[in-house]
Amino acid sequence: MIRLRAALALVLLAAACGDSDGGRYPVRLSLALPSEAVDLEGAVSEALQAALRDSAIFAPDDATGSTVHGEASLTREAPEAPWVLHVGMAVPADLRSKFAVSAITTSASAGKDAFRPSMTALVDAARRAITGLEAQCRLARGDASGLEVLLASGEPSQLLVALRYVGDREAREHAGQLLPLLRSEDARVRVAALDVLGMVGTRDHAAAIVREAHRLDPEATREAYRALARLGGADAVGFLRFAAANEDDPELRAEAERALSSALSGKPPSAAEVPRGVDLPKLARGHRQ
Template sequence: MIRLRAALAFILLAAACGESDGGRYPLRLSLSLPGEAAELELPISAALQTALADSALFAPDGSAGATVHGEAVLSREAPEAPWILHLGVAVPDDLRSQFAVSAITSSASAGSDAFRPSAEALAEAARRAIAGLEAQCRLARGDASGLEVLLASGEPSQLLVAIRYVGDREAREHATRLLPLLRNEDTRVRVAVLDVLGSVGTRDHAAAIVREAHRLDPGATREVYRALARLGGADAVGFLRFAAANEDDPELRAEAERALTSALSGKPPSAADGPRGVDLPKLARGHRQ
């Protein structure tokens, strides 16, 4: 990958939404591009500047303040995979007490063009990626509207942040909003939803998981069993009984049997029973009460 360092200066509003326009932090980003997209430095810079101009919590360069450093990266995993614009910035000084991490990140798809993203796709990706950063800042300031933005983004990285936020805050009032994500195309998202629902959900959510179980891929089966073990109830027990008696895979059958025992006893499975789900972004674990 050819790393092109662009002197991009952005400004992050320090004031919370609704407050007067206070101090601003210039954000100096380095830009990293793969060789196949090395000519996109200027279009990406322009897309980011335009998106920042339209943002409620961010703005283009132009104000004084303490510089915050970050990076913008355009990449794709394979020639047929979508281009992804990744943004990562240091947590601004005024928000550091609200995060357990030193940087926040956001990503957005820029389309699957075989050669390079179009200007329109880059503009849309920049807008969504910056909206993801903005949403996390809102959550850090106690503004729950940020969760709505993340859940509506359709971007796996942003959805994972939203899911972990619900889990970390034990925000049971938002648990039902995660159910549609059981049909998300990204396995990481589906597994993360099951993990969080198992922790903060209710027996009504167990019934919803059972209804969706036949649509879930085998990679999520283990997490289905573990979530139902923690939630319990008639729907969970009935499903786990069937799974324990009919599961073909020996390891999954053993998992279903353990889950059934837990659901019947009312004792949730131990966290030491084995790795669950996938490793979520550190940022998603970072928000503090």
């Protein structure tokens, strides 16, 4: 696979300091572009500045207030893969106590143009990326509407932040909103959704997982068995009995047997006993207050 990307290193030029003026944070972003798209620097910069001007939380760096520094990059994994705009910035000073990280990051698809993304695609991607960063700041401020924004984004990086937020807070009231993510095209999102559902779901959600099981790839299937072991109930036990008796893959069969034993005993499997398939990225943890 041809890897056409510049690493999103989040080289933060300086830490943000002090509160922003009027609740908005002026943002200064450096750009890192692959050689094939280096002539897009002006277009990418223009798209990001437009998104910052329209933001309710951020602002272009010519606004008053203490500047937040960060980096943006435009990448794609292969010629047929979509372009992706990545944006990361230092956590604003007044929100640092709400995060367990020093920087927040997000990304948004900029289309699959064979040569380079269009200006329309760049403007839309910049808007969605900045919106994703806004949502993280809203959550840190205690505004739960940020979660709705992340869940509606369709962007894997933003969905993973939403899943981590729900899991960290054990926010059971949001469990039903995670079910559509079981059909996500992104493997990381599918596995993370199952992991979090196993923590915050109910036996009704176990039934929903069983209904989706035939669509899951092996890694997600393994996580589904673990989630069902934690949720328990007739649907979970019945499905795990069937899987333990009929699973063709020896490793998955062993996983189903462990999950069945756990579901019957009422003792959920621990992370120490069973390695996680995909760890959630450490993007925006520490929202518990």
